Amino acid sequence: MRTINDLSLENKKALVRVDFNVPLDGDFNVTDTTRIEAAKPTIIKILEDGGSAILMSHLGRPKAKEAEFSLKHIVEKVQEVIGVQVKFVEDCVGAAAEEAAANLQPGEVLLLENLRYYKEETKGDKGFAEQLSKLGDVYINDAFGTAHRAHASTAIVAEFFEEKAAGYVIEAEIINAKKVLETGVSPITAIMGGSKISDKILIVEKLLNIADNIIIGGGMSYTFIKALGGKIGMSICEDDKQDLALDLLKRAKENNVNIILPLDTVIADDFSNDANIQTVVKGEIPDGWEGLDIGPKTRELFSETIANSKTVIWNGPMGVAEMENFAHGTVAIAHAVKDATSKGAFSLIGGGDSAAAINNLGFGNDVSYVSTGGGALLEYMEGKVLPGIAAIS
Numbered sequence: 455m456r457t458i459n460d461l462s463l464e465n466k467k468a469l470v471r472v473d474f475n476v477p478l479d480g481d482f483n484v485t486d487t488t489r490i491e492a493a494k495p496t497i498i499k500i501l502e503d504g505g506s507a508i509l510m511s512h513l514g515r516p517k518a519k520e521a522e523f524s525l526k527h528i529v530e531k532v533q534e535v536i537g538v539q540v541k542f543v544e545d546c547v548g549a550a551a552e553e554a555a556a557n558l559q560p561g562e563v564l565l566l567e568n569l570r571y572y573k574e575e576t577k578g579d580k581g582f583a584e585q586l587s588k589l590g591d592v593y594i595n596d597a598f599g600t601a602h603r604a605h606a607s608t609a610i611v612a613e614f615f616e617e618k619a620a621g622y623v624i625e626a627e628i629i630n631a632k633k634v635l636e637t638g639v640s641p642i643t644a645i646m647g648g649s650k651i652s653d654k655i656l657i658v659e660k661l662l663n664i665a666d667n668i669i670i671g672g673g674m675s676y677t678f679i680k681a682l683g684g685k686i687g688m689s690i691c692e693d694d695k696q697d698l699a700l701d702l703l704k705r706a707k708e709n710n711v712n713i714i715l716p717l718d719t720v721i722a723d724d725f726s727n728d729a730n731i732q733t734v735v736k737g738e739i740p741d742g743w744e745g746l747d748i749g750p751k752t753r754e755l756f757s758e759t760i761a762n763s764k765t766v767i768w769n770g771p772m773g774v775a776e777m778e779n780f781a782h783g784t785v786a787i788a789h790a791v792k793d794a795t796s797k798g799a800f801s802l803i804g805g806g807d808s809a810a811a812i813n814n815l816g817f818g819n820d821v822s823y824v825s826t827g828g829g830a831l832l833e834y835m836e837g838k839v840l841p842g843i844a845a846i847s
């Protein structure tokens with residue numbers, strides 16, 4: 455894979471796909487700048503090499519051209535984070551965008567309007583990609599979070615460029631994933647959480663070949679516990695995946711991989727932060743109650759396993775961490791991963807809710823790498839070819 459370091463950027467207009475799909479509050483303030491900060495080194499490299507940067511991104515899921523999804527809301531924040539003035543054009547293709555791009559001078563930055571104002575973007579429309587390609591001389595993809603999608607700006611546009619490469623975000627994502635997949639030092643512990651086993655089957659299967667321990671928490675653990683004969687009350691469960699859960703346990707045993715399930719569960723009589731709460735032994739959840747977090751004994755067991763690991767990958771919360779009363783398990787894991795890292799372990803946080811937990815606790819710099827792409831990282835680790843990476847390779 456070519457990276458930005460392999461490109462000659464002097465006097466070139468670099469069309470860069472970034473991931474500026476940032477969260478906004480009700481007043482359109484950016485509430486988390488992680489993704490903008492992540493793109494900064496690539497943007498600065500282009501400018502320092504004497505080029506100009508034309509940034510394109512999506513924001514949210516607009517149905518038409520609703521103003522609430524305009525990238526104009528983030529211009530000031532991008533400017534503040536990268537420390538360079540940012541011009542904005544109210545379209546991403548067509549005459550206005552082409553004129554703004556043509557007028558751009560070396561050292562300048564232009565941000566285009568939301569790519570998803572055009573349905574052609576997610577359809578991977580070739581004509582739309584060709585229109586985008588007219589704006590730049592070279593193409594750089596640095597949006598890892600959408601690299602698993604064959605959209606116009608993430609993959610198809612690359613066909614129209616001779617000179618194309620990955621930015622520093624994509625480069626770092628691949629390097630860090632390989633630190634688990636290819637050069638991970640044992641004991642390797644994978645912590646899997648989140649709601650469903652069905653979303654994580656392929657990654658768990660892959661982990662059966664590389665991990666020493668697979669910790670299973672969160673909603674997906676109840677499918678395993680029920681399959682093993684436990685009572686799970688009205689906890690989230692994929693009944694049709696019980697055989698699969700048993701099969702994964704069997705294959706883990708054959709491969710000498712420890713699958714570690716919760717010992718106890720924090721249960722509630724309603725899916726609400728204000729519900730009545732109890733802690734019970736796993737598999738003993740009464741009717742009318744549901745498991746919403748791992749219990750204290752489980753927090754201890756999981757933390758101990760993590761503390762004894764040299765490589766840790768974490769994807770998915772241990773409970774309904776959006777609700778304060780059910781976030782303790784996820785918070786405990788974040789602490790354990792931080793502590794293991796301080797003792798020399800390599801830790802990779804796999805995007806989404808786990809990344810949010812780490813960042814909300816201010817642990818972003820206390821773990822080895824926080825991925826910017828949940829789904830994309832999982833697909834990469836499963837061994838799938840990501841269209842956004844194949845297109846620049």
Ligand code: AMP
Nearest residue numbers: 648649650672673690745746770773774
């Ligand atoms: P995922 O997108 O599959 O990684 O799952 C993340 C979601 O799983 C979060 O929104 C959590 O609230 C949810 N989740 C985690 N544990 C549970 C649980 N015990 N019951 C219901 N939802 C859960």
